Amino acid sequence: MIMKTMYTLSALARTIALGALLTLGVPAQAQTDPLPSWNDGAAKQAIVAFVKDTITPGSPKFVPPADRIATFDQDGTLWVEHPMYSQVMYILESVPALVKAKPELAKVAPFSTVLEILKGDRAAIAKLTMPDLEKLAAATLTGMPVDTFEAQAKKWLAEAKDPRWKKPYTELTYLPMQEVLKYLRANGYKTYIVTGGGQDFVRVYSEATYGIPPEQVVGTAGGTKYGYGKDGKPFLTKEPKLLLNDNNAGKPEGIHLMIGRRPYAAFGNSTGDREMLEYTKAGDGARLSMLVLHDDAKREYAYGPAQGLPDTKVGTFTQSLYDEAKKQGWVVISIKDDWKRIFAFEP
Amino acid sequence: MIMKTMYTLSALARTIALGALLTLGVPAQAQTDPLPSWNDGAAKQAIVAFVKDTITPGSPKFVPPADRIATFDQDGTLWVEHPMYSQVMYILESVPALVKAKPELAKVAPFSTVLEILKGDRAAIAKLTMPDLEKLAAATLTGMPVDTFEAQAKKWLAEAKDPRWKKPYTELTYLPMQEVLKYLRANGYKTYIVTGGGQDFVRVYSEATYGIPPEQVVGTAGGTKYGYGKDGKPFLTKEPKLLLNDNNAGKPEGIHLMIGRRPYAAFGNSTGDREMLEYTKAGDGARLSMLVLHDDAKREYAYGPAQGLPDTKVGTFTQSLYDEAKKQGWVVISIKDDWKRIFAFEP
Numbered sequence: 119m120i121m122k123t124m125y126t127l128s129a130l131a132r133t134i135a136l137g138a139l140l141t142l143g144v145p146a147q148a149q150t151d152p153l154p155s156w157n158d159g160a161a162k163q164a165i166v167a168f169v170k171d172t173i174t175p176g177s178p179k180f181v182p183p184a185d186r187i188a189t190f191d192q193d194g195t196l197w198v199e200h201p202m203y204s205q206v207m208y209i210l211e212s213v214p215a216l217v218k219a220k221p222e223l224a225k226v227a228p229f230s231t232v233l234e235i236l237k238g239d240r241a242a243i244a245k246l247t248m249p250d251l252e253k254l255a256a257a258t259l260t261g262m263p264v265d266t267f268e269a270q271a272k273k274w275l276a277e278a279k280d281p282r283w284k285k286p287y288t289e290l291t292y293l294p295m296q297e298v299l300k301y302l303r304a305n306g307y308k309t310y311i312v313t314g315g316g317q318d319f320v321r322v323y324s325e326a327t328y329g330i331p332p333e334q335v336v337g338t339a340g341g342t343k344y345g346y347g348k349d350g351k352p353f354l355t356k357e358p359k360l361l362l363n364d365n366n367a368g369k370p371e372g373i374h375l376m377i378g379r380r381p382y383a384a385f386g387n388s389t390g391d392r393e394m395l396e397y398t399k400a401g402d403g404a405r406l407s408m409l410v411l412h413d414d415a416k417r418e419y420a421y422g423p424a425q426g427l428p429d430t431k432v433g434t435f436t437q438s439l440y441d442e443a444k445k446q447g448w449v450v451i452s453i454k455d456d457w458k459r460i461f462a463f464e465p
Numbered sequence: 466m467i468m469k470t471m472y473t474l475s476a477l478a479r480t481i482a483l484g485a486l487l488t489l490g491v492p493a494q495a496q497t498d499p500l501p502s503w504n505d506g507a508a509k510q511a512i513v514a515f516v517k518d519t520i521t522p523g524s525p526k527f528v529p530p531a532d533r534i535a536t537f538d539q540d541g542t543l544w545v546e547h548p549m550y551s552q553v554m555y556i557l558e559s560v561p562a563l564v565k566a567k568p569e570l571a572k573v574a575p576f577s578t579v580l581e582i583l584k585g586d587r588a589a590i591a592k593l594t595m596p597d598l599e600k601l602a603a604a605t606l607t608g609m610p611v612d613t614f615e616a617q618a619k620k621w622l623a624e625a626k627d628p629r630w631k632k633p634y635t636e637l638t639y640l641p642m643q644e645v646l647k648y649l650r651a652n653g654y655k656t657y658i659v660t661g662g663g664q665d666f667v668r669v670y671s672e673a674t675y676g677i678p679p680e681q682v683v684g685t686a687g688g689t690k691y692g693y694g695k696d697g698k699p700f701l702t703k704e705p706k707l708l709l710n711d712n713n714a715g716k717p718e719g720i721h722l723m724i725g726r727r728p729y730a731a732f733g734n735s736t737g738d739r740e741m742l743e744y745t746k747a748g749d750g751a752r753l754s755m756l757v758l759h760d761d762a763k764r765e766y767a768y769g770p771a772q773g774l775p776d777t778k779v780g781t782f783t784q785s786l787y788d789e790a791k792k793q794g795w796v797v798i799s800i801k802d803d804w805k806r807i808f809a810f811e812p
Contacts, residue, residue: 184678264721308680321725331531332725333655342721344714344740352743354721361708361722367691374611374689374701375708376723378668378679393691396699 152301155294155459161408162456164449165298168383168406173305179404183306187381189336189373189394190299192313192320194387194433195410196328198280198290200419202243202432205315206251207287208274210235210243212258228254256358259316260340264354271322285463288327293464294457295385295410299328302383310381312373313337314365314390318356336376338364369394382406388433395448407448411435414454499648502641502806508755509803511796512645515753519729520652526751530653534728536683536720536741537646539660539667541734541780542757543675545627545637547766549590549779552662553598554634555621557582557590559605575601603705606663607687611701618669632810635674640811641804642732642757646675649730657728659720660684661712661737665703683723685711716741729753735780742795754795758782761801 156162171179172186193199213232216223223229228250235242246254259267280290299309311330313320317337324330341359346352364372370393373381383406384391384398395407412421412433421430424440443450453460503509518526519533540546560579563570570576575597582589593601606614627637646656658677660667664684671677688706693699711719717740720728730753731738731745742754759768759780768777771787790797800807 184672187680317722317725325531333534333723335725339722342718344717344744351747352717352740353747354717354744370691370699370701371689375664375686376680378664378682393699397691397701400698400700 152304153294153297155297155457157456157458159456161449161451164406164408165301168404169301169305171404172382181382181403185379185382186302186305186307187310187377187379188302188307188383189310189312189377189381189385189398190295191369191386191388191391191394192311192315194412195385195391196291196295196299196311197287198418199433200412200421200430201281203315204278204280204287205319207278208271208319209251209254209258211274211278212270213254216257229257259319260356260358262356264318264342264356267318267356268322271319275323283461283463288323289463290461291327292410292457293459293462296328296462298385299330303329307383308334310334310336310373310377312364312369312384312394314363314368316340317362317364336362336364336372338362338368365390367393370397373397384408385410387412388435389439392439392442395443396446399446399448407443407446408451409435409439409443409448410451410453411440413452414457414460417460418453499651500641500644502644502804504803504805506803508796508798511753511755512648515730515751516648516652518751528729528750532726532729533649533652533654534657534724534726535649535654535730536657536659536724536728536732536745537642538716538733538735538738538741539658539662541759542732542738543638543642543646543658544634545765546780547759547768547777548628550662551625551634552666554625555618555666556598556601556605558621558625559617560601563604576604602663606666607703607705609703611665611689611703614665614703615669618666622670630808630810635670636810637808638674639757639804640806640809643675643809645732646677650676654730655681657681657683657720657724659711659716659731659741661710661715663687664709664711683709683711683719685709685715712737714740717744720744731755732757734759735782736786739786739789742790743793746793746795754790754793755798756782756786756790756795757798757800758787760799761804761807764807765800 153162153165171177172181174180190196193203210232213229214236217229217233224233228246231242231245232254275286275288278287279285280287283290303309309330311320311324311328311334315337317335317339320337321332321335324332324335339362341357341361342354343357344352344354362368362372362375369391373394380401381398382404384394385408386395387410399405399407411424412419413425413427414420420427421433422435423429424435424437440450500509500512518524519528521527537543540550557579560576561583564576564580571580575593578589578592579601622633622635625634626632627634630637650656656677658667658671658675658681662684664682664686667684668679668682671679671682686709688704688708689701690704691699691701709715709719709722716738720741727748728745729751731741732755733742734757746752746754758771759766760772760774761767767774768780769782770776771782771784787797
């Protein structure tokens with residue numbers, strides 16, 4: 119009861135202060151920039167205009183609070199995806215424990231290849247084919263109770279470090295995008311992650327890292343199987359059965375499955391986000407579709423191949439995607455020009 | 466701006482009134498019964514005790530607000546399911562329009578059988594087999610854009626009436642359960658529907674009928690397919706491909722897929738809810754699992770076959786489920802004894 123009372127008294131104090139401001143005719147928060155890590159420019163202006171238009175009662179573009187849905191791709195949009203997706207690093211770095219439990223795997227590809235990579239031959243990552251990765255994913259992400267997987271992923275996230283910045287992966291989120299998440303939420307938007315990454319994996323850290331609860335993470339998802347332990351207690355086991363491939367057309371399909379309504383704003387950075395941005399922009403009224411372009415080799419990475427940037431298989435942003443963005447009125451965010459600061463840990 | 470200011474001033478007035486009450490030492494809302502349609506008894510007491518235990522800071526059973534998830538079956542738990550599930554009525558009553566568009570279906574079973582049923586031979590419903598119903602469901606629920614389906618379902622819901630009460634189906638919700646939904650939400654719980662019914666169907670009316678937004682409806686779900694219209698605009702088509710059969714073990718599996726965490730409270734009324742209630746109750750700390758028993762032939766319906774009630778194929782509540790409930794500490798709600806009023810339209 120003490121906490122509740124304190125909460126109420128503090129809410130009272132805040133409300134009275136706000137009331138006083140209104141009485142004096144001073145617009146509340148007029149001086150506060152919601153996006154301080156952004157340089158002034160078309161991208162920042164587009165976000166601010168979208169929010170103002172959609173939350174102002176009487177505006178022709180007003181969106182009722184219940185309909186305010188915004189979706190964000192994760193890898194390359196909310197956090198760093200180069201040189202390799204964090205979840206792929208998790209899969210690779212989970213192999214030694216797997217081999218310890220089943221020593222016969224040490225001499226079998228692709229497990230043997232992964233052991234070489236982890237011994238220092240990082241270039242050998244390129245040897246892994248898509249079927250290899252699928253086999254590794256099935257072995258490290260499925261076949262265990264959901265609680266066991268969650269504990270393993272949590273442990274890895276607490277210990278693993280990105281090779282360039284020597285920081286936990288969860289610190290490599292983009293500060294400007296964190297500001298957009300908070301700005302949208304402060305204006306009544308429900309923020310969702312819609313990722314090609316594993317839904318169960320991202321849910322482990324989404325709340326602490328982005329303030330996004332597990333139920334607002336849509337990702338590539340496998341089935342689970344309900345069963346009972348020896349003690350009679352029920353539990354769910356992760357199955358190697360794909361329910362939703364949350365990439366490309368799978369993104370709007372996943373949004374329909376998990377959210378059931380069309381977003382008003384969507385953010386991505388690669389061809390895997392194309393259909394989500396198309397679907398968002400095709401709705402009535404004000405819709406915001408934005409793409410992050412990685413064009414800052416010095417402060418982060420530079421890849422496309424759009425606009426003559428180096429080509430990549432990780433987070434490909436083609437010229438055709440760039441052209442569609444320009445044609446459809448999507449806004450391209452240049453990391454180099456639009457972001458004053460990239461990470462919270464930077465000075 | 467005027468609306469915003471008025472909102473703030475009204476919030477201010479309410480907060481000050483609450484502050485005054487606290488200053489006077491009068492507990493706010495002490496006199497208000499959150500469950501006025503419930504008779505005093507074990508069921509009502511279990512709900513009130515659960516809420517008090519889980520929201521009181523310092524209580525060993527305290528549940529942090531972010532974890533407060535409660536799930537509700539729909540048919541037979543939140544609204545009437547006899548003599549037949551509303552969605553089955555939707556499927557049957559959609560057949561004439563289907564036959565109008567494709568006249569060759571008029572002489573083909575099961576479409577011809579449905580036409581007989583609708584002409585007055587209601588008993589012929591019993592002739593429909595499960596494969597018949599699946600064929601009818603595929604024909605009436607899939608193959609069209611999601612927006613078209615939504616418009617059709619909305620139209621039907623506005624016009625269709627339950628044969629006994631001559632009221633729209635959406636008015637046949639149980640007032641005591643509506644009170645539980647509101648009571649839980651007022652105490653920080655996120656309320657979800659977890660139904661064997663069609664996810665897209667229930668989402669059409671969940672917000673208006675229960676205050677539950679589409680993204681908090683988990684149901685039996687089919688795939689959709691992303692494509693482009695002649696005008697180049699993208700849209701999703703409902704496909705006859707089952708992604709989630711949200712019954713029995715499918716309920717906890719669906720909860721993991723769509724919500725990603727275990728509920729603290731779950732409500733059901735039939736064997737299809739067994740696994741959801743087991744899964745809920747198996748969690749740590751305070752967990753509430755409840756079952757509605759339809760034992761009031763006069764005011765609603767009576768069916769089991771638990772406790773010697775008449776047997777049924779629609780919302781079966783077996784003696785084995787009843788015995789498991791008693792053994793596991795789930796609470797059985799007797800409509801006859803626990804509910805003072807059943808419907809809001811009753812005097």
